Amino acid sequence: MDQSAHDPQAPAAGPSMPQLRLDQLLEELQEQVKRVRGTQNRVHTLLDAVLAIGSDLDLDVVLHQIVESAVQLVDCRYGALGVVGDEGGIKQFITVGVDDETIARIGHYPLGEGILGLLIRKPHPLRLSVLSDHPDSVGFPPGHPPMTTFLGTPVQVRDRIFGNLYLTEKNGGAQFDAEDEAVLRTLGAAAGVAIDNARLYDDARRRERWLAASSELTRTLLSGADPAEVLRSFTATVRELARADLVTLAVPVGAAGNLVIEAADGTDADRLQGLALPDGTSLAAKVFSSGETIVSTSLSQDPRAEAESASALELGPAFLIPLGTPERVRGVLQVANQQGGPAFPDATVEMIAGFAGHAALALEIAEHRRDAEQLLVLNDRDRIARDLHDLAIQRLFASGLSLQSVLNRLTDRPEVADRVQRVVDDLDDTIKVVRSTIYALRESDRSKATGLRARLVAEVSQAAETLGFAPALRMSGLLDTDVPEDHREQLLAVLREALSNAARHAGASAVDIGVEGTDATLRLRVADNGRGIDPAATRRSGLANIATRAENLGGTFALMPNEPTGTLLEWTVPLQVDAG
Structure with missing residues (x-):
């Protein structure tokens, strides 16, 4: 007989130890499943992000999509992509999470100092729990939103660092972990491929436009179109190819070779059209005299120019290219963006230089053709002048002499003699007119006074x-x-x-x-x-x-x-x- 049933001091019945162990294992399994599902969802999100950034070939769209995908994958509030320039600083800064009002309040985008500069100098992933505690931190400008946690990684295109991805403020106040870093590195690798494809596509489109524009320029010049109209079309084409705010073309005028802006297209082009540049003091004058290209990070503030063609305008990044050969510069092409605008890549400068060289060659050919046509006109004028002198004047002169000989026989008929005398006088006047015409025909158009x-x-x-x-x-x-x-x-x-x-x-x-x-x-x-x-x-x-x-x-x-x-x-x- 079970004594415990009647023993009031016996312990109460409860769950057995195997049951407790089973519940604990089930909870651990559920947690593991949850983590696996989270990882699976993140992998799917990463694949979607890779597909998204690789589905567009417009570089600006691709760069913005990269930042948006990084913010979504790592689950943070702010994200940015800093494009590194040739000089080592940041030349373009794409942000996500910061509104336009805040951006305007902060002012100019970062130039590559502090933590951002550290990633440029040492392109390796960097995780920080407190951003301001790092010795390279330089703080934030006034109006900048507060940021504590930080995760950054370089974006490499082939064997060159294109820029860096910066993420801050992980949602929920959490810290960025190793998994976040691995995901961001993977996204950065995919971003490098997408950027490379977009740049190749952009270069191909520009080259196609360049070839089409070169062909059209040559055809227009050789068809005898007005050179002034051709030059205006040329500057408009250059502005489109370079994606610039303003393009001007200055050509020499007079024997001294003073530069005058013959054509302009873009911002405030009407204010610059026909502007005479200061003799020898502007950057354009220096390019014209040296035949070498000049690149400026801020045209209006460049210390190399004592006076600039666009001094009334606040112009930023720019480059100036001689139009022609170093031995014979036919003009100076200036391509500029407004103050605070992006700098021009080396590929753009090289492309526009090639286009300008083609344009100079086309202008040279067109000028030789006009000279040849002018020579034909002058030769034809010489032939007409010879014919007038040798045939018309001689015949008129002979007719006048014949009539004068007739006058001696008309002494008894004074009325007829007067009429013949008037005819002789008219012939003399006609000979004078023909001689002046011959003189005018033999005068070259180039012998005119200076314009x-x-x-x-x-x-x-x-x-x-x-x-x-x-x-x-x-x-x-x-x-x-x-x-x-x-x-x-x-x-x-x-x-x-x-x-x-x-x-x-x-x-x-x-x-x-x-x-x-x-x-x-x-x-x-x-x-x-x-x-x-x-x-x-x-x-x-x-x-x-x-x-x-x-x-x-x-x-x-x-x-x-x-x-x-x-x-x-x-x-x-x-x-x-x-x-x-």
Whole structure:
């Protein structure tokens, strides 16, 4: 008989030890299954991320997708990809998790100092539990969100470090672990392949556009199109190929070779069109004289230039390429981004240099073709002149002599004699006209006086010595072809007087000159920032001369205050081009 059933002191019945062990094993198994499922989900997420970053060939899209995938895989709040430039700093910074307002408050993206610079110098994975405790930490700029945990790894493209992935603030306040690091390294390897494919595709597309643009440029030039229009199209094509904010093309004018911006495309291109560059002091002038390419990280602040073509614009990264050969530079091509914009890769500089070389060759061929056509015209003129001299004039002269011999026999018929004499006089006049025509035909177009544009540049350069600074000169329109000689002389005289007044009376530190020729008018505009018009001045003979010159040509003259300070002179006359 079981005594325990009647013994009140016996222990109560409970779960057996094997049952407790079984429950513990089941819990451990469930936890293991949970971890396996989590790992499996993360592997699937990693595969999805690899597929996502490899499914697009646009480099900017790929870079942003890489950062988004890293943030999602490692489950953190902030992520960034810093693209390393050729000089070793960060040239592009793509962020995820930071809104536009915060980015604007922080200011310029990191340049590669502190922990970010450490990963550039030592491209190995780095995990930190407290970011600020690391000896290389330099803190955060004002307005930057707080960040504690950190995980970074390099992104390598073939055998070169393309950039670094930076992740901070793991969700839930947890620390980045070894598994996070392994996942990020795997993503970085896949990102390198995707970036390489996107860059190769981008290079192929650019090369295709380059070849198409080169072919179109050659075809247009050899078809006899207007060179000015071709150059404008050329700058627009270069801006598209380089993805730049502004492209200008400066060409030499006159015997001195002063540079004038002949074509411009992009931001504020209208302000630069026709601008004369300071003689020898701008970077463009240095490129023109040396025949070597110049690359600048900040064009507006480059210490190598005493005065820059775009000094009124805040331009950042830029490069300048000579158009032509070192022995004969035909112009200077300037490609620039705005201040704070991205720098241009070496591949872009090389591509644009190749395109510029092709353009210079096409321009050379087109110029030789125009010279050959001009030579044919001149030879034809010489032949016509010889024929007129040897045939027409001789026959007219012989006819005149014959009629004069007839006059001796008409002494008894004075009315007939008068009529014959008038015919002889008409023949003499006709011979004079034919001779002047022969002289005009034998005159080469190149024997004309120096063009108006070159004379304007020379006039402004000469005035710079008196003023103590170089005035800004902008020219537009067909000034060399559509402005008659008497208008040119009057315009130069007015400009000379205006610059003299600015030097003697205005006390200005800047003078802006604009010369515009249209189908109907010729306009000169001279503005300075000096002390303005003195109301007490009574002797204004120079201004009276300027007004008289305008009236003689049927034009107008106005002198008014300039805003915010100084004087504005406007001189406008109608153009009456002799169609004959």
